[in-house]
Amino acid sequence: MTYITKPKLRHKGLATNELGFTRRDYEGSISTLCAGCGHDSISSALIQACFELSIEPHRVAKLSGIGCSSKTPDYFLGNSHGFNSVHGRMPSVLTGANLANRDLIYLGVSGDGDSASIGLGQFAHCVRRGVNMVYICENNGVYGLTKGQFSATADKGSKSKAGGINTDSPIDLVSLALVLGASFVARSFSGDKKQLVPLLKAAIAHTGPAIIDVISPCVQFNNHPGSTKSYDFVRAHNEAVNRLDFMPAKAEITVDYEPGTVQAVTQHDGSVLQLAKLHQDYDLHDRAATIKYLHEREAAGEVVTGLLFLDAAAEDLHTHLNTAEAPLNRMGAKELCPGSAKLVELNATYR
Amino acid sequence: MPQRLEATNDFVVKFANVNGSGSASANELFARCILRMGVPVASRNIFPSNIQGLPTWYEVRISGEGWLGRRGGVDLMVAMNPQTWDKDVASIEPGGYLLYDSTKPLPPSKFREDVNRIGMPLTEICNRTYKDPRQRQLFKNIIYIGALSALLDIDPAVVETLLGEQFKKRPELIAKNVQAFKLGFDHVREHLAGACKLKIARSDKVGNRIFIAGNDAAGLGAVYGGATVCAWYPITPSTSVAEAFTKHCQNLRVDPETGKNRFAIVQAEDEIAAIGMVIGAGWNGARAFTATSGPGISLMQEFFGLAYFAEIPAVIFDIQRGGPSTGMPTRTQQSDIFACAYASHGDTKHVLLFPKNPNESFSFAADAFDFAERLQTPVFVMMDLDIGMNDWLTEPLSWDDARAYDRGKIMTAEELEKGTVFGRYLDVDGDAIPFRTLPGTHPTKGSFFTRGTSRNRYAKYSEEGSDYVDNVQRLLRKLETAKTILPKPERRDAKEKTPYGVLYFGSTAPAMDEAMAKLEGDGIHLDVMRIRAFPFADEVAEFIHAHDSVFVVEQNRDAQMMKLLVNEGAFDPARFISLLHYDGTPITARFIQAAIAERINLNTHKEAAE
Numbered sequence: 001m002t003y004i005t006k007p008k009l010r011h012k013g014l015a016t017n018e019l020g021f022t023r024r025d026y027e028g029s030i031s032t033l034c035a036g037c038g039h040d041s042i043s044s045a046l047i048q049a050c051f052e053l054s055i056e057p058h059r060v061a062k063l064s065g066i067g068c069s070s071k072t073p074d075y076f077l078g079n080s081h082g083f084n085s086v087h088g089r090m091p092s093v094l095t096g097a098n099l100a101n102r103d104l105i106y107l108g109v110s111g112d113g114d115s116a117s118i119g120l121g122q123f124a125h126c127v128r129r130g131v132n133m134v135y136i137c138e139n140n141g142v143y144g145l146t147k148g149q150f151s152a153t154a155d156k157g158s159k160s161k162a163g164g165i166n167t168d169s170p171i172d173l174v175s176l177a178l179v180l181g182a183s184f185v186a187r188s189f190s191g192d193k194k195q196l197v198p199l200l201k202a203a204i205a206h207t208g209p210a211i212i213d214v215i216s217p218c219v220q221f222n223n224h225p226g227s228t229k230s231y232d233f234v235r236a237h238n239e240a241v242n243r244l245d246f247m248p249a250k251a252e253i254t255v256d257y258e259p260g261t262v263q264a265v266t267q268h269d270g271s272v273l274q275l276a277k278l279h280q281d282y283d284l285h286d287r288a289a290t291i292k293y294l295h296e297r298e299a300a301g302e303v304v305t306g307l308l309f310l311d312a313a314a315e316d317l318h319t320h321l322n323t324a325e326a327p328l329n330r331m332g333a334k335e336l337c338p339g340s341a342k343l344v345e346l347n348a349t350y351r
Numbered sequence: 352m353p354q355r356l357e358a359t360n361d362f363v364v365k366f367a368n369v370n371g372s373g374s375a376s377a378n379e380l381f382a383r384c385i386l387r388m389g390v391p392v393a394s395r396n397i398f399p400s401n402i403q404g405l406p407t408w409y410e411v412r413i414s415g416e417g418w419l420g421r422r423g424g425v426d427l428m429v430a431m432n433p434q435t436w437d438k439d440v441a442s443i444e445p446g447g448y449l450l451y452d453s454t455k456p457l458p459p460s461k462f463r464e465d466v467n468r469i470g471m472p473l474t475e476i477c478n479r480t481y482k483d484p485r486q487r488q489l490f491k492n493i494i495y496i497g498a499l500s501a502l503l504d505i506d507p508a509v510v511e512t513l514l515g516e517q518f519k520k521r522p523e524l525i526a527k528n529v530q531a532f533k534l535g536f537d538h539v540r541e542h543l544a545g546a547c548k549l550k551i552a553r554s555d556k557v558g559n560r561i562f563i564a565g566n567d568a569a570g571l572g573a574v575y576g577g578a579t580v581c582a583w584y585p586i587t588p589s590t591s592v593a594e595a596f597t598k599h600c601q602n603l604r605v606d607p608e609t610g611k612n613r614f615a616i617v618q619a620e621d622e623i624a625a626i627g628m629v630i631g632a633g634w635n636g637a638r639a640f641t642a643t644s645g646p647g648i649s650l651m652q653e654f655f656g657l658a659y660f661a662e663i664p665a666v667i668f669d670i671q672r673g674g675p676s677t678g679m680p681t682r683t684q685q686s687d688i689f690a691c692a693y694a695s696h697g698d699t700k701h702v703l704l705f706p707k708n709p710n711e712s713f714s715f716a717a718d719a720f721d722f723a724e725r726l727q728t729p730v731f732v733m734m735d736l737d738i739g740m741n742d743w744l745t746e747p748l749s750w751d752d753a754r755a756y757d758r759g760k761i762m763t764a765e766e767l768e769k770g771t772v773f774g775r776y777l778d779v780d781g782d783a784i785p786f787r788t789l790p791g792t793h794p795t796k797g798s799f800f801t802r803g804t805s806r807n808r809y810a811k812y813s814e815e816g817s818d819y820v821d822n823v824q825r826l827l828r829k830l831e832t833a834k835t836i837l838p839k840p841e842r843r844d845a846k847e848k849t850p851y852g853v854l855y856f857g858s859t860a861p862a863m864d865e866a867m868a869k870l871e872g873d874g875i876h877l878d879v880m881r882i883r884a885f886p887f888a889d890e891v892a893e894f895i896h897a898h899d900s901v902f903v904v905e906q907n908r909d910a911q912m913m914k915l916l917v918n919e920g921a922f923d924p925a926r927f928i929s930l931l932h933y934d935g936t937p938i939t940a941r942f943i944q945a946a947i948a949e950r951i952n953l954n955t956h957k958e959a960a961e
Binding site for chain 1: 582799800
């Protein structure tokens, strides 16, 4: 997020990461979202996560659907290619892009209308296929660009700005992701950067579908009393199950914790997730128990956040498809074309 | 005794079977036997949208002269389905033959006086020989092939060779099949000698041609054309394109050292996701395609607009079937021309290719990926069920090893590093095709944001009218460039000067070849042109201007190609005479010949009367 035009000049004292890039190198164009929009905070968290992880900006591909959230990939990582595709269809476009080049980091940015209504089918199928990606749903429970209609994640009984009461049951993308086999499932809040940034880092380092549902209040249309997606409501009901510290693969682990209070999980790429347990009984490797826990706490009116489920040994779609290690988009006729002699042999089988 | 049709290497055999009875492979064996005798055949499956129980037919036209279109009519009916008996018997030409199972006696009313009966107790022979019901079923098919071999003089050695090839991997089945074949063959020799005057005589008219279905050839063409990503959703009659691509990739594209696949195939959740994946892969620099049919084309419309507007390569095989809606899902038509030419909302126009047979299905499939990347736009390969799902006799597939893939205008990291100006939608050299960069090219240069929203030449969001107009005008000019690289139409002029021209395309080709030869024999002369691509080459307009009247032969109700010509070329519709065949069966030479002769004779009489 870059809300105000800033000069191109680089301050000498600006911190650089391992690659020599400053935070500015991960910014994008000026946001056109409303002042105070939760989505801008998420963009900012993404910029921080990528800067701190020292990711080469061009190694990221950003894909989105349509809506306020889907506009945001223009506002961060300006040196990365972005694709603002079709409403609800980001997952398929991302899947295809990922098939073409397995070497990039795929960042799918979507919203609750994009993912839970028009795109629910594609959301479900990209998760169950195990596409290696970070899928962020910037969830505000409302259609912002069309001015305030309820979305499918709006809680039953919640009130619209115009005063209407939502009578439909909400779709919970976190529960769905768990049922569909996502290997990394988290929920966070755009107003809690301390929680969100490590989650994003861990998700980027994860192999497999990493789903992060980020409650991201809409200041224009869903930030009033009676809304369950407002800043005040989420702050009052936020129940984090854990606090995450992300240690990149090469980092030396130095932090000391009281024994039994911290769980360390190593991911495929060697990164270590240190999870300070805030709820002693919570086991983030137990899919069924997580689903049950979420249902119980949500029925009690809590917004459960944190890293909710992790299968650090998950496989991705490329493993299932047994795809070559080299990206398909770099192969030429030498690797792909069987040649004329082979065709002569094949012709003979059709006589 | 009825008259008996006599013919050598020129007749139609039709098999009436029950779907799921295992008849398909036996019937295909019959067609291949005749090919091995050096006699051309054209075969067509007529099947229901069903897996088991409904009627299915297989029609084999034997043509020593090499006509490969459907002829129409039946000279020898192999009637194996009691459900369709009456209709099947009624369809036989007078003097034709009816091969049937005579185990149960049938009343005389079930037969025709003018049709020759060849009854053999097939069920009885099977029941006597086989205990297992499935074996009785399967070998019954091979027994009637044996009978046909004896009736038509097909060399049994040819059949045995083919059975040996077919069951190479399961040799224990060879002897069993040969035994069943002999049961039928010997029965005819003993009891029905001389019953049929239709004969196959060895010939040399097949040459080195191959017998292959268009979908199989297209799938192979995609392998040769360098496609690496295939995303698809099952729909008849296109499914076998993806299946063929899978089969050929497993055979040809597995890295011999690592055992890893140089391809990725995903069966998507629906057609929308399938085209989404293709567009995502195309954006990211892989050659990607989907195969679908009319209903899938309808579902993909929004994405076609995105790919057109955001300029992303994609290849779509549309295996057309009878529409609209579910329509006739297992019958052929050429009725998606409008739906593809102007696919999506807003002002759009797309590249279409019209292969005429499996050979062109292969070559156009491979070419389509070059066109899509060169033009940075979707390319539709417009096939149909007739080409796609029937084995056609076609020239052997060929490939030039010197050929390089045309990846189009892709700006590299080196060029960006040198400081070359990059504007994603900037026309730098007048062909209206801009350069693109692929994701991951350079850490700080050449990235851009792809969107379906309007933008300026440097891919910056813009709602300025002038930016929008500049962009969509360039897209139109890009299609002018397309004309220069797409396959040119094929023109054949009549021996005599004529005011009449005929335009046709796609699977109509074999029927058209035959109709033209017959019309010429009758002294009716026409110049013909086969359209192979849209946007139309300038030669098409020249052809239309050079004739007073132009027939447009197509397999749809609404004369879609003729209207596309009128629309694009601003021609007077009165110049055109539409010949439309759209009942779901492949168009025949008889239909074209009769329709053209009627119109021309009518005109001649009118002129004489005036």
